[in-house]
Amino acid sequence: MTLLATVLLVPWVAGALLVGLDGRRRPLAWSAVAVLAVGLVLLVALTVRVASAGPVQLVTGGWPAGVGIVLRADALGATFAVVSQLVLLVAAAHEAIPGPRARSFPGLVVLLAAGLTGLFLTGDVFNFYVFFEVAMTASYALAAYGGRPRQLRAALVFAAVNLLGSFIFLLSVAGTYRITGSLAMADVADGVLRAGANAGLLVAVGFFVAFSTKLGLFPFHFWLPTVYAGSRPAVAAILSGAVANIGGYGLIRFGAGIFPAQLRMAATALVVLGAASIVYGGVLAVSRGDTAELLAYSAIGQVGYVLVAVGVGGPVGLAAAVFYSVVNALNKALLFLTAGLRGPLVAGAFVVGALSVAGVPPAAGFVGKLTLFRTGVAAGSPALVVLLLVGSALSLLYMFMNYQRQFWRSDPAAGTTVSPLPRRALVAVLALLVLALGLWAEPLWQLSQQAADLFARESG
């Protein structure tokens, strides 16, 4: 209980202090990294406790649940919190090595960590919205990091589209309260069962649109390439590896946890949208010459897999969705950070990321794809298995076309400067982590299954 409150307190207080100070100074940038590292350790401790002893819950003020706000750490939330924090830590260290260029950068990253941690560890729909806004506000400001017209354009597009998404989310929260008379997730889930079918569906669609916009799924992806390609590598890694997790987590938590009946009803539509996302992202990525733009389209394709898994549902599908979300977040963080670097170690790290995206052993993506194939088999659909195969083939193609273009060019005179060693070492460590996760996937897979079992009551 104390641990649950502490993981929230640490980044919040530190973030508040850090935004007030000049983050361009190295010591401050590194203290932000230290805070994120402490947060990560606490979150891992929390996850271990949740995995071994079940969900941890805390009601603010000791009020009865329903009056007080419920904070709740379960396997699903804790897993997402850990991976998001890890990505933020790596990105913050990546910027701290040369020293951040904007005074607010370290503080904003730490505040983003506070928002994301709160969001993944809350059991209350409105509180989710509050932390969601804390996280989004920090990321709007982060998107402009760099301060060039390119980044400002990216930030403007990102803020405009995602404000609209947040607004739809808020409307859906209001709708939820209207039809269930409650905001605590557990009560809301019961209330939705009693509510009218149309009202429930309408609210569920609202949530789906809001989260799909965050995630950048096919019909709502339009903002994504401009933003990911325009922002700085560290920011692109943060947006795709940490902030986009809100969408994946939201789809699973709200879809399977609160609207299971609506999810079953819309299963076919979700699988079709996911398939469209996979094919669209894959085909467009093949046609892109620019690495960041390619990775952006690849991101659209990769989240399609998560949606397909959520659509298939059941213990197998949801576990695959959680597992793949985690792996995808790490892949994207690794690749975006690697894309901005040059020199020894970088190509190796890029290959690991590329293999992981394509789902080739021994990278973590292989296990992810394996779970997805199991989902396809569980759904009894040959079409789905073929689709997954086509998607993987496409990603193998575009990743290695890009690899050739980036690292096999024969003109070293093109003026590429070698990036500082610590930065290269950092991506190499992240690459090793992705490899390790592929070789020893058991803990993460156990966690994913525990997360999926949370919803066994609804989907069974």
Added chain:
Amino acid sequence: MSRPYVVAQVVARLLWGPSVVVAISLIVKGYTDVGDGFAAGVVVALGLALFYVALGASAAELALPFLRYAPRLMITGLLLCLGTGFFPLLSGEPIFSHLPEPGAHVATVGSLELFTPLLFDLGLFLLVVGVLTVLLHQLAGLKGVAEDLAVPPVDDAPTGGRRP
């Protein structure tokens, strides 16, 4: 602002006092009646907004020198809020428990109740005033804002550079 209007300036100066008084009353009666730290903060910030509009940013910040400390105000407020929310952790109680406990006797000064949520509301008040002042300052486009954006040389290629 090249030609500030005299009437607006006088009104801004005259309204400043009453807006602070209204804000204080909103905090005092907040627990039994409508009002809280947030509303009080917004009322004060509206008074400040009038100052910025009537006098222009630099003159407003000369007239009310504390405006320059708005960022510190905001951070102090947030820390005060977090402090009052999370202090029960020390005694192992759930966060956001307040002292004295619900149902216990609360000391009062007039109609002002002295308990920890009052501190939370004061923190919120400072946070709202601070944030809105910082926003007014930025929107007024004072020189010095752009300093941050002067970008030093790049040490790595931006991701978006199109490669041949």
